[in-house]
Amino acid sequence: MGATSLGLDAFLLVICLVPFLHNAAAIRFVIDREECFSHNVDYQGDTVHVSFVVIKADTPWHYTQDGVDLVVKNPTGDQIYDSRDKTSDKFEFIVQKRGVHRFCFTNKSPYHETVDFDVHVGHFSYFEQHAKDEHFGPLFEQIAKLDEALYNIQFEQHWLEAQTDRQAILNENMSRRAVHKALFESAGLVAASVVQVYLMRRLFERKLGSSRV
Template identity: 55%
Template sequence: MEGMGRRRCGWWRQVLLIVGMWLVLARRAQGIRFVIDKKECFQHEVPFDGDHVRVSYVVIKSESSWSFEHTPVGLDLIVEGPAGHQVHSSKALVEDKFDFTAARKGLYKFCFFNRNSMHETVDFDVHVGYHILNADEEHVKDEHIEPLMMQIESLEESLYSIQFEQHWLLAQTDQQEIVNKAMSRRVVYKAMLEALALMGCSVLQVVLLRRLFEKKLGQSRV
């Protein structure tokens, strides 16, 4: 009987581990990418007091009247808690990554402010860490299931952290790619303008020399 109980417990641990891993892989952290004119606000639910909130954003590009001008410009960000109190603020930053501990559960508000005349494309990501219960907060009757569930929750939080960092790095890569393309286009346009200016100077020199020769020829005939 004791051997059967151990095998049954081991089977349940395997099932819980598989289910936990499936939930971790199925629920991936999701960021959003949006275009801001003057102001954009988003809300995110924090389910428990004391949860750890991680935030990142990257200004991918700026939409100006010139098609080759995509250099990103900084934004302001203000984070407010459920009671309307300010939790965090950023000023004129092209990119930022920070975290804070939510003192109270509820809706947290994230407002971006664009003080420039150009539209900005922004990649924004928020991740709320799961509230992992310990033995003092909640007692689980099965002493074998409790540590396993704690391990699954810790693993899930670690994977979310990795996905959060990957999203941040991908946004930075997109930003740098757009900046590099814009710089390449500027170099091409600059070379074209220089070539046109050189051609204009050459044509002007030919016209001036022709007029000078015609003037001298007229004077010699007189």
């Protein structure tokens, strides 16, 4: 009875701790020229998942596919990843040195751009724990794997949502430009018709005037 109660308590404790076993951050920001973010990773060997999507550029009259640059540096300042001129990217890396990692974005286009940025750190905390009961080990391992799988699904969903937002904004901008183009073309046709009518009336008036003389 005591062992069963101990096992149940341990299981409930792990379930309560599961939401706190991961370190994740997602942010949507507007970049002018350069923006840098810092993210602390507590354990060497953790897997860091990173994604970003350029949602839109503040240029309603110009269609642009300009991307941004992303440089990732470890706590000692060494560059560990470099992404150039991309509107979206998704990657992961293994932490070689624990500590604060820096993620610096650079925008080389003349327009402000809205970027969706997501960082997720995968860590199996049960590696640093010592279970008194050998039967708890496999249980902890399965819970940790399930937790990691759930966070990976959430990370992937965030990436897809950002891509969907970007495509919706692009479609809206293209539709708006098509409407504006149609309005301009219609206005041009109306103006050309008015000019033609005016010229024809002047021509007839001149002919009538010359015939009367």
